Amino acid sequence: MSTGRVETFADGVLAIAATLLILNVDSQIRETDHLARELLQIWPSYVAYAVSFLTIGIIWANHHTFMHQIERADRTFLLLTVLFLLCISFIPFPTRLVAEHIRDDGARAATVLYGITLTLTAVMFNAVWLYASVRRRLLKEDADPKVVAGITRSYRWGPVSYLVVTIVALIHPILGVALLGLVDLSWVIDSAVFAPRERATSGP
Amino acid sequence: MSTGRVETFADGVLAIAATLLILNVDSQIRETDHLARELLQIWPSYVAYAVSFLTIGIIWANHHTFMHQIERADRTFLLLTVLFLLCISFIPFPTRLVAEHIRDDGARAATVLYGITLTLTAVMFNAVWLYASVRRRLLKEDADPKVVAGITRSYRWGPVSYLVVTIVALIHPILGVALLGLVDLSWVIDSAVFAPRERATSGP
Amino acid sequence: MSTGRVETFADGVLAIAATLLILNVDSQIRETDHLARELLQIWPSYVAYAVSFLTIGIIWANHHTFMHQIERADRTFLLLTVLFLLCISFIPFPTRLVAEHIRDDGARAATVLYGITLTLTAVMFNAVWLYASVRRRLLKEDADPKVVAGITRSYRWGPVSYLVVTIVALIHPILGVALLGLVDLSWVIDSAVFAPRERATSGP
Amino acid sequence: MSTGRVETFADGVLAIAATLLILNVDSQIRETDHLARELLQIWPSYVAYAVSFLTIGIIWANHHTFMHQIERADRTFLLLTVLFLLCISFIPFPTRLVAEHIRDDGARAATVLYGITLTLTAVMFNAVWLYASVRRRLLKEDADPKVVAGITRSYRWGPVSYLVVTIVALIHPILGVALLGLVDLSWVIDSAVFAPRERATSGP
Numbered sequence: 001m002s003t004g005r006v007e008t009f010a011d012g013v014l015a016i017a018a019t020l021l022i023l024n025v026d027s028q029i030r031e032t033d034h035l036a037r038e039l040l041q042i043w044p045s046y047v048a049y050a051v052s053f054l055t056i057g058i059i060w061a062n063h064h065t066f067m068h069q070i071e072r073a074d075r076t077f078l079l080l081t082v083l084f085l086l087c088i089s090f091i092p093f094p095t096r097l098v099a100e101h102i103r104d105d106g107a108r109a110a111t112v113l114y115g116i117t118l119t120l121t122a123v124m125f126n127a128v129w130l131y132a133s134v135r136r137r138l139l140k141e142d143a144d145p146k147v148v149a150g151i152t153r154s155y156r157w158g159p160v161s162y163l164v165v166t167i168v169a170l171i172h173p174i175l176g177v178a179l180l181g182l183v184d185l186s187w188v189i190d191s192a193v194f195a196p197r198e199r200a201t202s203g204p
Numbered sequence: 205m206s207t208g209r210v211e212t213f214a215d216g217v218l219a220i221a222a223t224l225l226i227l228n229v230d231s232q233i234r235e236t237d238h239l240a241r242e243l244l245q246i247w248p249s250y251v252a253y254a255v256s257f258l259t260i261g262i263i264w265a266n267h268h269t270f271m272h273q274i275e276r277a278d279r280t281f282l283l284l285t286v287l288f289l290l291c292i293s294f295i296p297f298p299t300r301l302v303a304e305h306i307r308d309d310g311a312r313a314a315t316v317l318y319g320i321t322l323t324l325t326a327v328m329f330n331a332v333w334l335y336a337s338v339r340r341r342l343l344k345e346d347a348d349p350k351v352v353a354g355i356t357r358s359y360r361w362g363p364v365s366y367l368v369v370t371i372v373a374l375i376h377p378i379l380g381v382a383l384l385g386l387v388d389l390s391w392v393i394d395s396a397v398f399a400p401r402e403r404a405t406s407g408p
Numbered sequence: 409m410s411t412g413r414v415e416t417f418a419d420g421v422l423a424i425a426a427t428l429l430i431l432n433v434d435s436q437i438r439e440t441d442h443l444a445r446e447l448l449q450i451w452p453s454y455v456a457y458a459v460s461f462l463t464i465g466i467i468w469a470n471h472h473t474f475m476h477q478i479e480r481a482d483r484t485f486l487l488l489t490v491l492f493l494l495c496i497s498f499i500p501f502p503t504r505l506v507a508e509h510i511r512d513d514g515a516r517a518a519t520v521l522y523g524i525t526l527t528l529t530a531v532m533f534n535a536v537w538l539y540a541s542v543r544r545r546l547l548k549e550d551a552d553p554k555v556v557a558g559i560t561r562s563y564r565w566g567p568v569s570y571l572v573v574t575i576v577a578l579i580h581p582i583l584g585v586a587l588l589g590l591v592d593l594s595w596v597i598d599s600a601v602f603a604p605r606e607r608a609t610s611g612p
Numbered sequence: 613m614s615t616g617r618v619e620t621f622a623d624g625v626l627a628i629a630a631t632l633l634i635l636n637v638d639s640q641i642r643e644t645d646h647l648a649r650e651l652l653q654i655w656p657s658y659v660a661y662a663v664s665f666l667t668i669g670i671i672w673a674n675h676h677t678f679m680h681q682i683e684r685a686d687r688t689f690l691l692l693t694v695l696f697l698l699c700i701s702f703i704p705f706p707t708r709l710v711a712e713h714i715r716d717d718g719a720r721a722a723t724v725l726y727g728i729t730l731t732l733t734a735v736m737f738n739a740v741w742l743y744a745s746v747r748r749r750l751l752k753e754d755a756d757p758k759v760v761a762g763i764t765r766s767y768r769w770g771p772v773s774y775l776v777v778t779i780v781a782l783i784h785p786i787l788g789v790a791l792l793g794l795v796d797l798s799w800v801i802d803s804a805v806f807a808p809r810e811r812a813t814s815g816p
Contacts, residue, residue: 005211005268007617012219015624019632019701020223026705035709035718039725050698057694061687064617075265079392082261086254089223093230097239106239113243188691209415209472216423224427279469283596286465290458293427297434301443310443317447413619413676420627428631483673487800490669494662497631501638505647514647521651 003073006081010063013085017092018056021049024096048099051177052091054184055118059088059125066151070132071140080131084124090117098177107173115166115176122158129155207277210285214267217289221296222260225253228300252303255381256295258388259322263292263329270333270355275344284335288328294321302381311377319370319380326362333359411481414489418471421493425500426464429457432504456507459585460499462592463526467496467533474537474559479548488539492532498525506585515581523574523584530566537563615685618693622675625697629704630668633661636708660711663789664703666796667730671700671737678763682744683752692743696736702729710789719785727778727788734770741767 028042029035073081094117097110132138133148161183169176232246233239277285298321301314336342337352365387373380436450437443481489502525505518540546541556569591577584640654641647685693706729709722744750745760773795781788 005215005271008212008215008620009219009264011617011620011624012215013223015621016220016223016628017226018697019625019628020226022629022632022701022705023227023635025702026708029709033717035713036721039709039721049702053698053701054694057691057698060621061690061694064690067617075394078265078268079261082258082265085222086257086261089226089257090229090253093226096230097233097243101239105237109240109243190687209419209475212416212419213423213468216419217427220424220427221430224430227431279598282469282472283465286462286469289426289465290461293430293461294433294457297430300434301437301447305443309441313444313447413623413679416620416623417627417672420623421631424628424631425634428634431635483802486673486676487669490666490673493630493669494665497634497665498637498661501634504638505641505651509647513645517648517651 003067003070006073006078007067010067010081010085011060013089014056014060014063017089018053018060020092021052021095024092024099025049027096028100042099044102045099047181048095048102051181051184052095054188055180056088056091058184058187059121062125062155066129066132066155069140069143069148069151070138072138074138077128077131077138080124080128084121084128087117087121087124091121093117102174102177108170111169111173111176112166115162115169115180118180119159119162119166122155122162126155126159207271207274210277210282211271214271214285214289215264217293218260218264218267221293222257222264224296225256225299228296228303229253231300232304246303248306249303251385252299252306255385255388256299258392259384260292260295262388262391263325266329266359270336270359273344273347273352273355274336274342276342278342281332281335281342284328284332288325288332291321291325291328295325297321306378306381312374315373315377315380316370319366319373319384322384323363323366323370326359326366330359330363411475411478414481414486415475418475418489418493419468421497422464422468422471425497426461426468428500429460429464429503432500432507433457435504436508450507452510453507455589456503456510459589459592460503462596463588464496464499466592466595467529470533470563474540474563477548477551477556477559478540478546480546482546485536485539485546488532488536492529492536495525495529495532499529501525510582510585516578519577519581519584520574523570523577523588526588527567527570527574530563530570534563534567615679615682618685618690619679622679622693622697623672625701626668626672626675629701630665630672632704633664633668633707636704636711637661639708640712654711656714657711659789659793660707660714663793663796664707666800667792668700668703670796670799671733674737674767678741678744678767681752681755681760681763682750683755684750686750689740689743689750692736692740696733696740699729699733699736703733705729714786714789720782723781723785723788724778727774727781727792730792731771731774731778734767734774738767738771 025042025045028045029038032038094110094114097106098114101107101110129151133152136143136148139148162180165176165180165183168179229246229249232249233242236242298314298318301310302318305311305314333355337356340347340352343352366384369380369383369387372383433450433453436453437446440446502518502522505514506522509515509518537559541560544551544556547556570588573584573587573591576587637654637657640657641650644650706722706726709718710726713719713722741763745764748755748760751760774792777788777791777795780791
């Protein structure tokens with residue numbers, strides 16, 4: 001089987017999960033007489049929206065990168081991809097909970113659920129990639145072993161980072177969320193710095 | 205007509221139906237003072253989410269498999285595909301009802317509706333495939349008759365399995381849902397065991 | 409410009425509009441003690457869901473057919489397509505109103521709004537096609553004039569049919585909805601009868 | 613990396629954001645005894661729906677145009693695209709607020725948030741294009757410098773226009789919204805007038 005439809009389906013779920021995030025912001029404002037004040041008060045919803053959207057966007061970009069190395073799909077690969085997308089699609093739920101409860105007693109429960117969701121997402125992301133790349137099972141013939149090893153190396157930090165975020169959130173919810181923002185930010189900086197070098201090696 | 209757009213549209217509906225499932229989980233938690241406790245209490249919503257997502261994912265993977273054998277589409281094929289997707293798109297509704305009512309008097313009605321929906325989905329799935337494959341109506345010229353017969357054989361158990369689930373749900377709702385989980389699980393095990401062999405025969 | 413992305417965007421809007429229809433059914437059932445009874449009572453929601461899904465599916469199949477004749481897109485074509493999709497995306501709203509109000513005083517307002525929406529959709533659908541086909545503006549060089557004329561002929565009945573439905577709905581709402589079901593049904597029968605002949609002429 | 617998946621993901625987010633707009637109209641009508649009257653009363657929701665759908669549609673058409681000039685994507689390009697889509701996906705929220713509050717005290721807050729959202733969207737849109745086009749970083753080898761310069765020239769008015777709209781909305785909310793409608797309308801007229809000339813130069 002070719003990988004075209006895997007990408008279409010994955011892009012669909014990723015795009016929808018990201019776009020549904022706005023419904024969480026939207027549901028915070030209902031029947032109000034002080035719109036300006038309330039729009040300022042729900043700032044955690046904007047932060048949560050931006051962080052989750054960026055997280056899903058980063059996952060999409062990374063998925064984009066590794067699918068580029070893959071030649072074909074088998075049923076196990078499809079199944080692992082479905083389980084990975086099952087995690088992605090769950091993200092909007094804890095996102096809303098974090099935004100809604102970060103300033104009350106529910107902060108711990110909300111941020112820990114958020115952390116667990118991202119940890120499982122990162123685990124499944126690695127599972128999909130490792131299934132395809134170990135012993136070059138589904139890779140393209142011309143996939144550069146150095147690039148493949150580089151991808152494996154950079155992705156394996158995902159589950160660890162998010163697990164640390166989850167544990168921190170269990171102790172101090174706000175610190176956990178702040179740390180998560182840092183994880184995303186590190187990718188943004190990484191892109192800005194490494195993109196030129198990368199471009200030099202990957203022509204059209 | 206080529207089949208490219210059929211796949212795009214089907215992937216769209218499948219991806220959206222799967223991603224909308226999270227809205228059902230989300231709607232279970234509203235204005236609460238005991239977030240952690242409520243997050244644990246709504247566990248049937250997580251199970252229902254996972255089972256329905258996995259079911260749609262399996263249907264997607266199977267659709268992926270059979271579209272691979274099909275060369276072209278005619279209007280009847282498009283119409284049958286639309287009716288099949290009409291069933292897919294219905295799935296989030298009974299999923300929520302099962303999650304919400306599995307512990308109260310509505311369990312029977314909810315699980316039976318869920319079972320009927322999946323039975324009709326499987327019937328339409330078979331209708332699409334049989335329309336395309338009987339007398340090789342829309343198949344690729346090089347479609348292997350053995351593979352075609354194998355697909356026909358494996359799919360025809362779908363309606364039967366789901367009808368049995370529905371009847372069991374009518375008598376004992378929780379047993380019906382458990383059985384449904386088993387049907388999904390059997391596919392997962394099947395994939396893990398048979399994938400290697402399959403890969404050997406289907407090169408790029 | 410090529411037409412690939414026009415199809416992706418159109419398929420996206422069509423698939424999402426169709427899949428969102430289930431939210432209308434879902435919202436009819438809230439906090440109930442008599443689930444089985446209520447599930448039977450909301451039958452107009454199922455009919456409305458099926459009719460609107462089928463209508464969007466038929467429009468998708470027809471869009472599929474005419475895009476097959478088109479070589480390229482210009483800005484006016486993109487703009488007309490956006491306006492056509494704006495109508496498509498509106499369909500879930502009157503669908504819910506019809507399902508909810510067909511048995512009360514709001515039946516007339518709901519069905520007339522539904523009829524107007526479908527009439528405008530059909531008008532815009534024809535506008536897109538006529539813009540592309542008149543003087544073969546955006547057609548493929550090898551587009552068969554007979555096929556082109558046939559498409560033009562069959563589509564122009566759309567706005568007229570839906571306008572009649574709207575006027576009938578103004579006088580007798582339930583008759584209007586029944587008529588709409590007939591319009592859809594006629595396409596279904598048409599497909600089943602004419603598909604074989606069509607297949608004979610359109611090879612891969 | 614090729615640009616195919618960038619377009620799929622972008623089209624997905626654009627299509628979903630546009631299609632979700634109908635939920636805002638839908639939520640205005642709840643449990644009413646005077647459906648016809650209420651359907652007339654919520655006219656600002658229809659205007660807001662049409663203006664936002666058209667705005668997203670125009671952005672889609674423009675994105676379509678510039679992606680046509682781009683050969684490949686690097687990580688920074690993907691990141692900027694994600695940030696651009698983050699703005700797009702936000703649009704349904706202020707759209708609902710404007711529709712709901714244009715006739716009460718919240719008009720200023722709603723329209724200003726709408727204006728800020730569109731301004732940031734236009735800024736990110738330019739950032740994506742400028743990153744790709746400056747020193748022809750990601751352009752196709754045969755990208756015509758005149759066309760590239762033309763795109764740059766026409767897009768840079770976007771942020772300026774929307775900033776003016778925002779400032780006007782701060783002073784006079786309704787005037788701001790009217791101005792926004794004019795910005796969209798100018799594109800519509802522009803398309804109708806310039807499309808023929810453009811078509812002459814861009815063959816298949």
